[in-house]
Amino acid sequence: MNSFTFTQAPGVAAAVREHAAHEGAAYLGGGTNLVDLMKENVARPAHLIGLKHLPLAAIESTPDGGLRLGALATNADTAYHPEVEKRYPLLAQAILAGASPQLRNMATNGGNLLQRTRCYYFYDLATPCNKREPGSGCSAIGGYNRVCGILGTSESCIATHPSDMCVALAALEAVVRVSGPNGERTIEFADFHRLPGDTPERDNNLQKGELITALDLPANGFSQRFSYLKLRDRSSYAFALVSVAAALELDGNTITAARLALGGVAHKPWRDPEAEALLIGQPATADTFGRAAARALAGARGYGPNTFKIELARRAVVRALRQATEMTPAPDDNAFQNSNP
Amino acid sequence: MSSHFTQQPVGPAVAALVPAQPVALRVNGQERTLRIAPWTTLLDALREYLDLTGTKKGCDHGQCGACTVLVNGKRINSCLSLAVAHVGDDIQTVEGLGTEEQLHPLQQAFIDHDAFQCGYCTPGQICSAQGLLNEGRARTADEVRELMSGNLCRCGAYSNILTAVLEVLHAQNA
Numbered sequence: 107m108n109s110f111t112f113t114q115a116p117g118v119a120a121a122v123r124e125h126a127a128h129e130g131a132a133y134l135g136g137g138t139n140l141v142d143l144m145k146e147n148v149a150r151p152a153h154l155i156g157l158k159h160l161p162l163a164a165i166e167s168t169p170d171g172g173l174r175l176g177a178l179a180t181n182a183d184t185a186y187h188p189e190v191e192k193r194y195p196l197l198a199q200a201i202l203a204g205a206s207p208q209l210r211n212m213a214t215n216g217g218n219l220l221q222r223t224r225c226y227y228f229y230d231l232a233t234p235c236n237k238r239e240p241g242s243g244c245s246a247i248g249g250y251n252r253v254c255g256i257l258g259t260s261e262s263c264i265a266t267h268p269s270d271m272c273v274a275l276a277a278l279e280a281v282v283r284v285s286g287p288n289g290e291r292t293i294e295f296a297d298f299h300r301l302p303g304d305t306p307e308r309d310n311n312l313q314k315g316e317l318i319t320a321l322d323l324p325a326n327g328f329s330q331r332f333s334y335l336k337l338r339d340r341s342s343y344a345f346a347l348v349s350v351a352a353a354l355e356l357d358g359n360t361i362t363a364a365r366l367a368l369g370g371v372a373h374k375p376w377r378d379p380e381a382e383a384l385l386i387g388q389p390a391t392a393d394t395f396g397r398a399a400a401r402a403l404a405g406a407r408g409y410g411p412n413t414f415k416i417e418l419a420r421r422a423v424v425r426a427l428r429q430a431t432e433m434t435p436a437p438d439d440n441a442f443q444n445s446n447p
Numbered sequence: 448m449s450s451h452f453t454q455q456p457v458g459p460a461v462a463a464l465v466p467a468q469p470v471a472l473r474v475n476g477q478e479r480t481l482r483i484a485p486w487t488t489l490l491d492a493l494r495e496y497l498d499l500t501g502t503k504k505g506c507d508h509g510q511c512g513a514c515t516v517l518v519n520g521k522r523i524n525s526c527l528s529l530a531v532a533h534v535g536d537d538i539q540t541v542e543g544l545g546t547e548e549q550l551h552p553l554q555q556a557f558i559d560h561d562a563f564q565c566g567y568c569t570p571g572q573i574c575s576a577q578g579l580l581n582e583g584r585a586r587t588a589d590e591v592r593e594l595m596s597g598n599l600c601r602c603g604a605y606s607n608i609l610t611a612v613l614e615v616l617h618a619q620n621a
Contacts, residue, residue, distance in 0.1 A: 114534075208522050
């Protein structure tokens with residue numbers, strides 16, 4: 107790990123000022139990803155700003171019927187919060203499908219959005235990686251890319267965003283609230299993370315020094331019909347090869363509202379409005395799900411070792427939509443039922 | 448572990464190179480002030496500066512769970528946490544769970560059910576299991592398996608670890 111200085115910020119404004127005052131500063135939330143990246147010398151901040159004293163750990167209802175998740179609430183406290191369990195079980199299920207209990211006790215909601223790819227080459231300083239060192243090349247293209255992306259990739263980068271939580275947040279259309287040197291603003295979840303293009307070093311659209319303060323969930327949590335299906339090499343404590351957040355509303359057997367987001371396949375949680383549109387007004391049948399899945403994967407491209415993900419993702423979409431449709435009473439043990447292949 | 452090694456912590460040598468700062472930690476109910484560099488992990492602070500070597504360094508990357516300790520009653524990976532970030536927290540290690548005269552129920556259950564072979568992962572397993580009990584989310588064997596998945600055991604003693612944890616869980620809920 108490089109040497110750095112450390113300070114605990116007393117509040118949001120002080121943290122933002124502290125960031126602006128130090129070249130190479132970084133915010134420290136739970137540290138589960140940042141400290142690891144620092145140990146690997148992938149991240150080398152000169153100054154760390156601790157956030158634990160900031161009043162951003164609350165989870166509370168919003169006037170419009172939604173729920174505000176504080177950026178510093180832990181993933182565990184969020185997944186087990188009574189309002190999240192009751193109104194946003196898709197989110198609870200996605201969070202509990204990720205990491206381990208220890209990591210979920212440390213990791214914050216804001217930090218979950220900001221975690222970086224687990225592409226092997228990003229972590230390996232001995233190899234070129236455009237995300238770690240812009241312009242050096244992509245070792246994953248033509249390399250061991252089994253975990254890499256199939257949608258929205260570029261010649262510069264085929265890394266994926268590793269989060270489970272973010273896949274559910276994308277499906278639920280959360281809004282990210284941030285505070286920075288130029289004040290406060292909100293970012294629609296779909297606009298938060300970026301595709302790699304020719305600037306894969308930028309994971310998201312935060313401006314320098316901006317701090318996530320909260321995530322706002324809209325009133326509709328699709329709590330009646332949902333599924334977070336996660337496919338991975340072992341059934342616990344592993345990153346997704348492919349994951350699907352599916353949420354439906356039905357009138358009889360006719361789909362009246364649909365949300366579909368994929369994880370493990372792209373540089374950001376992947377949503378395809380055309381695939382969702384193919385579901386609306388249609389009967390909730392295997393044929394309908396198959397058409398939406400085909401549309402969602404229509405632009406997919408494999409890179410050899412990861413080409414299997416295209417068919418895997420197509421089938422996962424169909425299965426997740428079926429699970430969401432057939433769901434009888436809300437699952438009691440939500441993390442354990444739908445998360446296994 | 449021999450005290451020969453623990454009496455010579457790496458602290459002073461490292462501290463000479465860096466702007467070490469005083470960090471007050473409350474570990475197993477005792478207030479301790481350390482002069483450590485900001486990049487000292489909680490795990491290294493416990494092992495190298497406080498001679499609390501029960502907590503183990505396995506992978507040092509949050510993947511194995513051997514470094515699990517309880518902070519304010521919640522289990523965390525001490526290897527991924529900076530010690531300077533824990534001022535004001537209540538830190539509990541395996542040394543704070545039981546005594547040689549009076550073992551913690553989890554320690555006794557691990558012995559009774561032969562829930563280890565080499566024992567290297569055991570302190571982390573036991574702290575993690577205490578965290579699991581505190582959380583109150585596990586009821587069935589499958590739930591205990593899932594919620595202990597952050598602790599790896601290279602010897603593969605999982606079935607006996609599960610039995611030991613379930614025994615304490617059921618006794619607690621009886």
